[in-house]
Amino acid sequence: MTKNHNLCRRPRIYACCLFFLSISLTLSAQDLLVSGQVTNGQLPISGANVLIKNTNTGVVSDFDGRYTLTARPTDSLQISYLGYTSLTIPIQDRSTINIIMYEDATALGEVRINAGYYSTTDREKTGSIARITTKDIEKQPVNNPLGAMQGYLSGVNIVQNTGVPGGGYDIQIRGRNFINGGTVPLYIIDGVPYGSLSLESADISAGINGADISPLNAINPSNIESIEVLKDADATAIYGARGANGVVLITTKKGKAGATQVTVNLSSTLGQVSHFLDLLKTPEYLQLRREGIINDGRGDRLENPQFNYLYPELKTWSQNRYTDWQKELIGGTAYRNVAQLSVSGGGAQTQFLISGGYQKETTVFPGESNYKKASALSNINHQSSNERLNITMTANYTSEQNQMPRTDLSGVAYRLPPNAPELYTPEGELNWENNTWDNPLATLEEDYNVRINTLLTNVGVAYKLLSKLELKANLGYNTYQLDSYKLLPNTARNPKFGFTPQGYSSITTNNSSRNSWIVEPQLHWKENWKDLDLDVLVGTTFQSQTSEQLVLKGRGFSSNSLLKNIAAANSMEVREADDSDYNYQAFFGRVNLKLKNTYILNLTGRRDGSSRFGPNRQYGNFGAVGAAWIFSEEAFLKTNKILSYGKIRGSYGTTGSDNIGDYKFLNTYNVTGSNYNGTLVLEPTGIFNPLFGWEANKKMEAALELGFLKDRIVINTAWYQNRSSNQLVGIPLAATTGFGSVTGNFDATVENTGLEIDLTSINIRSADFQWKTTFNISVPKNRLVKFPGLETSTFSSDYIIGEPLSIIRLYRSLGVDPQTGIYQFEDYNQDGEITSLDDRNFIEDLAPKFFGGLGNTVTYKNLSLDVFFQFKKQKAFNHLRYASAPGILNNAPSYFYDRWQKAGDIAPLMMATSGGNFSLFPSRFNYSSSNKAFSDASFIRLRNVSLNYNLPKGNNKMAISIYLQGQNLWTVTKFDGPDPEQPSHVALPPLRQITLGTQIGF
């Protein structure tokens, strides 16, 4: 029987056989042999506890979910499994009882939540932890884990920066704490901190992805078990100096005991730009252009052939041609094909998981650009037979290759004149139309290529010294290597410039890497007395990170065919040659006291030392106290039929930030890589300040958690107030000092307050039909509380006491003057002039007012449907920010036709101008910085729809499901730009994606 099985399973099988034998021996007359299978409806659940009620007798279901035990016919079986609702089933004389268990999202006391150095449960946590699990992640066809989190987690605001594959995301957890801007949280993957800052160089990819490549792309979302976001002091203080902006814990999938499970997942995704702008058509565009030239007093040029060269769109190009450049340049379909294979299994002592994935994604641009990613995850867990030693090892390797045009074509697609010429000549060459335009597809010859290899490894060792005392060590090593290049061949430039490969063609390369290791020995002691549970953890951290970056530019090649070989360049320039070391050491601890399962006190603390600070300033102390009262445990509520769970919790503590870059305290000269007359250049790095220290961030939170009707409805409401002081800012200096700023601690305070509500409701739950609703909303508010000397500082035009950090000052538009046809503005100080300092007094805020998500999951038999909406209330710059005058060369939205034409006209837009009338400049530019250029960009977005069908199981035991998923399907918004989520007018908006896939398990 065992011959065909994997070695790993043997111990378990023997154990089962022995167990079975022992049961058989004690079988007596009145006892009944009960057997059956535990499943979740489709797949077997191995490891479920099957217990005879009110006894200590029971068994664990085997790898096929099967169990067998003896019981009296009148007994009841109690079945429990982590994350599933426990069941009690009377035997009633049956000998075969198959059990279907349902996953229970509201199993408050059962699901373990990762809190970093320890784990807790929803029921017992004293801090604020938001969570998304594989169930919600796998429904979303995204490339980056951050993409899967958008809208799902309260207090976490995530924006995708571009629809170009492999790009980055911005994340803010509970608002912006620091004036110097950094909102990047601490990322920890399987216990190991992971640098999330892009290593790409702006010299190379500013045009295509803003030099922002998220290292988190290396984490394949389908390998993720859960993502926890730690928000308040109670949860983050144990991360001390790195906890101020929140902590994101990513846990990858682990091997599970049971039958060897092979899962194959194949999917295909089609992606398209979700929204095109309504731009001027040729006749209107040309009309505005002509009118602008006349208005500028240059009407004579329209007839004078001497000026043909200035206005090809009016003079030499076809006047009837029309091209929808959006369709032409960003209107393609991006295909993504994903294949994923995972094998997991193991016995009681050793479990394993091996998973591999490959994906290839193309773009909506013309050409062959594509992004490829291959990833492998392997995990082994082992527990010694005496259960004292526990070892976990995880390795995650990802290789990415991204080949894109040098520039995102979106900006030019919105700007190109609608009658611009053909892209290609009939011979298939790039068409330069007698050198009258810059062909946008020339950028396809300007290759941008990046290869990224990431290895994340960690080993966790735990040894039980005593039954209640455990020695643990967490060891990790990460390496991230990014190599990229950009080619600028002369053939991609207008031939009119006469560029040659010798004079112009260039390659810029970037070789960057980041390596880090961490060692964290810890002691963990658990004790319980009658009513009191004690949990103590102490540990220490040693972490070291080194980063290197070398950016080279080679120019001048004898032929473009040598362009990829920088050694063939006539000249080479070192653009960047950086390396830095960052060492970090800490002691941390936690004491958790639980009285009668009702009163919980959680104390955490950390002493941090960082190499980023000068002598005597390296250490900082951080700590927090959290407390919870589970009042539903009190006698007066314990039997309440409606309120099944109630908890009040609160926390207060400090965290910090050393997010200022390395070596800022040293007085140094920098090797820039340049030279003059053959002599290497040494440049003074800056004004040094050896005295700066940690930024402090005090967090306070109060929350109420309620569960109704056996926790079918759970509502969590949290209020927080975070105050950040001792701000590390570049204190501005007069230019006469030689530098713009000196890094120092500044006595300014920034406050973030907010309300977060999370709701989960299981509306209907029956064997065949389930309907679940989740909802979250966050209402954040940011405020500058204190800033000594703000009025006289350089920040005086950026910030106002009592207002958010994200304010912008705008002119207040008074519309178009019906007499002159130009924009008018409110003269706040009534000095008769419109000046930036005095009259930009209309205050707006870039930060969202509130945001959140609403999800519904409906399951009927084998069919399940998920619908998730994301919403955000916010304002953003609209098209007028980028162009405010009709008639300029760039194309514009069709509403630009509605312009002032003659005295007396009441019109929303000023008179047309070709751009040549300097006296109109102030009016145009001020309008772009006026309240009219900033408008509502709120949206409700159908972020995700997922339809999953599990095929009925045949005899071959294969579990096959087919799914259809859609991302970013539909958006309600008043915003006039391409996308309200990422209100840029130059970057490709996030795509609308539809995925068809299948998952096969056997």
Added chain:
Amino acid sequence: MKNHISHLIFQSRFYSNGIHLKRYLKTCCLFLAVVSCSNFIEVDAPKNVLISETVFENASTVESAMANIYYRMREEGMATYGLSAHLGLYADELDYYYADFNLLSLYTNSLLPENSIVLEYWKNTYSIIYATNDVIEGVTKSTTLTVEEKEKFKGQALFIRGYLHSLLVSLYGDIPYIKTTDYIENNTTARRPKNDVYQSILADVVLAQSLMTTDDPTGMSVIPNRSAATALLANIYLKLENWELAEHNATELIEAFQLEPDLNKVFIKDSKETIWQFKDDLITSRNTFQANQFIIKAIPGQTYSLTNTVLDAFETDDLRRSSWVGSFTSNDGLTTLYYPYKYKASLSDKESLEFSIVFRLAEQYLIRAEARAHLGNVSGAKNDLDVIRNRAGLEATTAATKVDILDAILQERFVELFSEQGHRWFDLKRTGRDGDILGAYKPNYQPTDALWPIPETELEINPKLRPQNSGY
């Protein structure tokens, strides 16, 4: 080292649990103690960084600190391409074709205190001045450099400090004179009257002149030496109307250098008349910024072209009109534009052909001519002027009186030095003709435009710089 705390906690809590536990704990604490060491969080400086004190320990690293100064002056461009183009627009030398708001404001003489060029010049120049002060202080403190090395570097740094302040004072009027690296002092420094600033400049440059020698180890005048200081002094004395010293310094150079007889060789890198120039090297794979900026290769595509004022200023047979002015005609043959063509090599293949010249001998002849005219030496003035005219293929000047010869010198400066270092603008200002001449060509020009505004943000950070120059 905080691990003794955890040690204590466990000792006390577990003491009663017996001897085994103690042994375990000792092992644990030992483990913690071994791995933690107090200097773990002290890291070495990165490879691309030198701690400041070590820079001034030997001559080669100080040379690198000076190389930074020359590199930045060339790249940030005020002394290379910046003044030539920007002041050409601001005066009447260049027409402008692009829509860059900051350049347009220069062209239309409607500068705002927020103008980015106004800010960049101020910021970058003071930043380089910081670097000169750091060298002066570092070299002075150094205990390892020889006296000769100290004098050489200090001379160079003082000269650059004086030169940069002289550019700032010509643009902005009253300015702070920065002589220290102390940021607390420099952060609240006040503007000093123009004449004070000139006294400080003279003090620096005269001292620099005495510290430096006329040696030119590179043979191409790409590192300033005594001659560069002398040229600057002649230039400043002319501005200050100290005719004797202007003549004296110009004479020193006229005796040491020769004019390049061939106009087409005046701007090549080994021109004999070059007193100081910035080396444009192959690393950036280009020749001069000026050539890249001015030479028109396509219409449209041009940024600048020479104004008719410049074209009309040449006398009929002036060889400079053909040697130093280029032209380009559009594809359709309908448009022809002219551009400064002193620097002719705009892209490089294997080797740079031209460097950016700051001081050249022709200017010194014209300085001496002007100084001599003011000193009453009309024939001496005529001689110097005719040296320049003869090289350009022109007859001797017909001017005979002091007034006429001064006019003739100014006219000659215009056609000899056009599109170089903002000479045209500075000459118009110096002689008080900016209002009349520019006022006629540029409708927006007002008398207060003779000074640029102090950058607005600087007035905000350091209120001691107030008030703003009038007119802004």
